[in-house]
Amino acid sequence: MKTALIHHPIFQKHDTGEGHPETSKRYEAIMDALQSNKEFYESLTTLEAEKVSKGIIQAAHTPEHFKRVEGAFENGVERLDADTVVSLHSFEAAIYGAGGACRAVDAVMR
Structure with a gap:
């Protein structure tokens, strides 16, 4: 069984600023650490995350929740x-x- 690394460049742009654990520096540090061990990194199956539809997200979240979250970004909420x-x-x-997450489930089920 292989281990997959599922990522996308957009993840690096989710930057919540200094003092919060979800900074782009954390993403960079993880990727750098993985890539620094060439043998290990090359043993990974790398998959790029894909954008999912609103319908897929609403299978797990209510339409109201989706709308509230989407609207927050449109209104500049921090x-x-x-x-x-x-x-x-x-x-x-x-x-x-x-x-x-969907890509991971698909990969496991194959």
Whole structure:
């Protein structure tokens, strides 16, 4: 059984700023650490996350929740709640993140 690395360049643009664990520096550090071990990195199956449809997301979240989250980005909100800091590209990164989860399930089921 192989291990897959599912990623997309948009993940690096979900940058919540200094002092928050979800910074682009964390993504860079993880990718650098993986790539620094060439043998290990080359043993991974690398897959690119794909954007998923609104319908796929609404299979797990209500239409109201989707609309609230999507609207927050359109209105320049910096926090969805006390724990969820967002940036300009966070919504798109989340759409690709959901796609990455779907891609992982598909890969396991094959």
